[in-house]
Amino acid sequence: MTRWLWLMPVCFLCVCVCLCVCVWCCDHYRRGIISGSVCKSLCEEKTLSLQRCLSVTPTHQVYSAVWKEKAVLVKCGIEESMRGENGPDSLWHDNNLYDKPTRGTSMDEFRAMLHSFLKDSVGEQSSLGTLVNRVISLADVSGDGKVSLAEAKSVWALLQINEFVLMVALQDKEHAPHLLGFCGDLYVTEPVAHSALFRLEVPGWLQPVFPAVLSVTLNQWLAPAWPRRARITIGLLEFVEEVFHGVYGSFYICDASPRRVGYNEKYDFKMADLQSVASEATVKGFLRGRTCEANADCTYGRDCTATCDRLARQCNSEVVQPNLAKVCALLQDFLLFGAPSDLREDLEKQLRTCVTLSGLASQMEVHHSLVLNNLKTLLWKKISNTKYS
Structure with missing residues (x-):
């Protein structure tokens, strides 16, 4: 009961914020400022x-929802406009959110805007043109082969949200959450049945009186x-492979905690969200030239x-x-207990080797691939040809 009383003020604020966002989005949609594949469903x-607030802070807006009788997640882009702000006014949308592109911008100019932005986001990649085309295709909600000003403004606002950029870049990856639609900078994704690796997460304020062993x-x-x-675990390792030297460059998992890792009802791994993932270009851009006194000053996110x-x-x-070393550290708590006796010693040894991996370029290719494949093979041999495979 105490837990729910503690969450009530936060969730009340959270819901109020999103209701304001929905009203704000629909107002802009009716005025022709924004567009999106879910605008009609939301506003008309x-x-x-929306069903329930899933956030524990108003800076991270996530809601369970029902869209055409199917369960979905709705996310609002508010957190991006709150960076560096502490006052209550920061809970409102930035009035300049839909300032770009301006009326009169040609398609070639918009394409150049996208190319420049995505180059900054994921780095210089040979496949950048393909990613630009993917964004333009997504923006063309009407499917007429053209991008209206409202469509362009909406997709540009969405690109300011890191998770959205990653969802577009990783949309063909099996283990990344899939984008289902958007309206302005409000977007809809598929839900993950189990949105955390462990079911019980003790709040920070309760940890001093709640024994870790319990x-x-x-x-x-x-x-x-x-x-x-x-x-x-096999799915999680596959995701690590997918984001390492992919089509659009490498990506870092900058919060390898259990609450970021989920799985569906079939026990297939799914990232609960991509907010903890960042492109190599973004992380290196953050670190480059940054002043420091200790290693802790050189941290992007939680643990990059x-x-x-x-x-x-x-x-x-x-x-x-x-990524692989951080994931293996997580797996030591998740995978070792209850492991078959004929496998445990080898599994423990491989996980120990894995957590000591370095991020140095000299180790990143062959050594990492070898460790990852050995782990996958060990696990797959044990569960293949069973009802769990």
Whole structure:
């Protein structure tokens, strides 16, 4: 009961904010300022309805919803306009959100805007033109082969949200959440049945009085059977492969915590969201030239950390711990307990090797691939040709 009382003020604020956003979006839609594939459902047909606030802070707007009788998630772009602001006024949308592109912008000019923006977002890639075309195709809600000003303004506003950029870049990846539609900078994604790797997460304020061993024990008791955890793990390792030197460059997982990792009802791995993922270009751009006193000053997100050159008092641009090492550290808690006795020793050894991997370029290719494939093979051999495969 105490937990719900603690969440009530936050969720009330959260819902109020999103109701304002929905009204704001629909007002702009009716005025022809924005467009989107879900605008009609949200503003006219009322077939997209918000159900429950899933956020624990008003800076991260996520809601369960029903769209045409199917469960979905609705996310609002408010968090992007709140950076660096603390006052209540920051809960409102930025009035300049739909200032670009301006009336009179040609299609060639808009394409150049997209190319420049995406180059900054994911780095210089040979496939950047394909990504630009993907965004333009997404913007063309009417399907007439043209992009109206309202469509262009909407997709440009969405591109200011890091997760949206990543969803577009990774839309053909099996383990990334899929974009279902948008209206202005409000977007709809598929839900993930289990949005965290562990079912019990103790709030920070309760941790001093809640024994860590009790939390671990309860999570182990609530966890899926080991073969199902092995299946989830294989999917997680596949995702690490997908974001390492992909078509649009490399991506870092900058918050490898259990609450970012989920799975569906079939125990197939799914990233719960992509807010913790950042492109290599973004992370290196953040680190490059950054002043520091210690390594902690060279951290992007929660755990994308580089070393601090204390003589130069500047951050190095190479992240120390790669995705695979962070994921393996997570798997030590998730995968080892309940593992088959004939597998446990080998599994424990491979995970120990994995967590010591370095982010140095000299190790990133062959060594990482070898460790990852060994882990996948070990797990797959154990569950293949069973009902869990």
